[in-house]
Amino acid sequence: MSETPPRHATAEQAVTVLMAMVPCGADTARRILADAARAADAGPLETAEAVLAPTGGRAPRAPLGKALKNAMDEARSVTETVTQPYTRLLPDPQAIRELLKRHRGLRHRALAAPHDLAVRNELDDATYTLCILMGQRNAYTALRSAELLVGAEWLGTGVRGRADRYPQQATTRCDIP
Numbered sequence: 001m002s003e004t005p006p007r008h009a010t011a012e013q014a015v016t017v018l019m020a021m022v023p024c025g026a027d028t029a030r031r032i033l034a035d036a037a038r039a040a041d042a043g044p045l046e047t048a049e050a051v052l053a054p055t056g057g058r059a060p061r062a063p064l065g066k067a068l069k070n071a072m073d074e075a076r077s078v079t080e081t082v083t084q085p086y087t088r089l090l091p092d093p094q095a096i097r098e099l100l101k102r103h104r105g106l107r108h109r110a111l112a113a114p115h116d117l118a119v120r121n122e123l124d125d126a127t128y129t130l131c132i133l134m135g136q137r138n139a140y141t142a143l144r145s146a147e148l149l150v151g152a153e154w155l156g157t158g159v160r161g162r163a164d165r166y167p168q169q170a171t172t173r174c175d176i177p
Contacts, residue, residue, distance in 0.1 A: 013114035014048035019123050020110040022075050023103075024139045025131075026124050032071040040067035052114070076140040091133045096146045099133065102126055103143070 011033065018029035037047040040063045050060030050068060060068070106123040113119055127139045134149075136142035 009115065010052065011044060011048040012117070012120075014051035016110050016114040016116075016120040016123075017051050018072070019120065019127070020107040022072055022140060023107060023127060023143055024075050025127050026120065028075050028139065032068070032075055035071040035074075036064065036067040039070065040064040042067075076138075088135055090149060093150055096133065097150050099126065099130055100143075100146055100150060103130060 014033060015026055015029040018024065018032055019026060022029070022032070024032070033044065033047050033051070036042070036050075037044055040047070040061075042050075042064050046060075047064065047068070050064045053060050103123070103126045106119060106126055109116070109119045110123050127142075130146055131137065131139055131142040134142040134145045136145055
């Protein structure tokens with residue numbers, strides 16, 4: 001009696017795959033499945049199977065494939081309106097770099113083993129932590145912000161300037177009075 005019914009297992013695997021592909025949390029992945037099913041007039045099982053189709057080899061019917069793409073794009077583009085400007089402390093770039101590395105690894109593991117609930121829970125936790133650290137409600141936006149923060153720090157535009165790190169490459173230096 002403790003086995004997961006096949007329909008439920010398929011839906012949960014689809015949630016895991018969406019979490020890795022979009023990226024997003026489990027709740028957003030479930031909303032993507034529901035929105036795509038509603039838009040394509042498809043059942044939940046058919047929608048979940050369409051998400052898993054790239055790994056299974058069977059292509060979804062055109063309206064469902066388009067509905068899934070649109071729902072995934074919408075989840076990536078959700079932005080919150082800023083009501084007032086605020087200042088916040090930025091997280092340590094090294095901590096963000098380590099979290100991004102962990103997040104990428106978990107995304108790969110989730111795609112390789114969508115049936116593994118432990119991996120999905122770890123991915124959900126890493127995604128939530130990334131959102132909190134970056135001050136974003138949308139996982140995709142948090143991921144992009146983290147990549148920009150790490151990239152900016154890597155390029156030498158962080159706290160210490162490029163001239164401090166690479167004095168042989170510094171040609172000009174702007175000092176603001």
